[in-house]
Structure formats: structure tokens, C-alpha cells
Amino acid sequence: GAVVSQHPSRVICKSGTSVKIECRSLDFQATTMFWYRQFPKKSLMLMATSNEGSKATYEQGVEKDKFLINHASLTLSTLTVTSAHPEDSSFYICSARVGSKTGTSRDTQYFGPGTRLTVL
């Protein structure tokens, strides 16, 4: 149990275009989802926290107009990188925190497989 999928796994786009990344919790309801960015050989950097049905909370320094997050349901969150530029190229990882499912930890984050974004 506690599987998180992320789509697409890789995307290459031209500078100036927008890219949407989907994050789904497959077998549990996720009241909270997180979006991270990871640079090569570095730890995960939290970008934003999203709760179902409410606006995302962005970390300091993350442009909310550039990285649009929508948490439309208890199983789906999307990250849209708007007007992408080469400096946005990175590895983006989502995670989901278990909601009310009996027998599972509410404080554990389960991670998607990540999306490698390359902006040309």
C-alpha cells in the first residue's frame, strides 16, 4: 500500500512553454501533498505544501505564480511550471501524507518516482 505515482517521468520542453506534472496517491487518500525540487547530488528542497481544497503554501523564495499547484482531490495534485526557462530544469518529486486510512502512519510521506524536467 501507500503508492504514489507521478506523470510524466521525463519531459523536455522549449523555453517559454508550460509543463504540468501530476501526482496521484493510488491506494490512499492524501490530505496533504508536497512538492520538492532536487538538484544533482543534493537533498530535497521543499517548494510547497498543498492541502486538498485550499491554496498551497509556498516556501520562501519559491515563485507561486511560476509554480502553480492545484490539489483538486484527495488523490491528485498538479504542479504547473509556467513559462519554463532553462534554469527550471531539475528533478521534481511529489509526496503524499496519508490521511485517515486506518492502520497507516499519518506522519509518513510517501514519494512519487519523480519527474525530470529539461527546458531547452
Add this chain to the structure above:
Amino acid sequence: AQTVTQSQPEMSVQEAETVTLSCTYDTSESDYYLFWYKQPPSRQMILVIRQEAYKQQNATENRFSVNFQKAAKSFSLKISDSQLGDAAMYFCAYSYGQNFVFGPGTRLSVLP
């Protein structure tokens, strides 16, 4: 603010041997959660082990066990009978409420 420190950027271990990865953290809370996650070359983050701070008993998961020293704010991971598949980045993490903080990671190499 909570911080998580992993003082060993890289470690290596011989196959079948035991290795311990260090983690310390800073918090003023008393009821929190600690985790070790593994990130292999595929970059999929995998939960290795989880510890609730209110539990004195150290968590174990097969070959993985922790040494949780609450007073010292230390949370080390011991990997016994190391296997080639254990080679990965290991991240220690702390969770309290909406806060979830990762350490900088330790790269573990397993030598055949």
C-alpha cells in the same frame, strides 16, 4: 527552526558487513517522528524505517535498525549484512505537524 544534520557525506561498507549512518537533529518538541529514506540511482525515495519519538523502543525492519537517543537528539541507522542493493543516498528526516525536514544525505557505497 528544526534542523537535521548528517555528518557523513559518504560512507562505504564491505558486502555482508555492518555499517552505521549518523543523524542528529534539533527540536524543542517532544512528540515527533523520525525517518530514514533511501534514494537509489533510480531516484525513487523509499521509506526504510520510521520512529515515533514517544516510543523508547528502537525501530527495526529486517536488516535495518535505529539507535534513537532522544536526549542526545541522535537517530542513527544500522544496516546489517549489507547487500549491493543497499547502495544509495540515505536521508534522515524529521517530522512535526506540517514541518518535514530532510538532512543533506549520506551516500553509501557497498563494496563487493
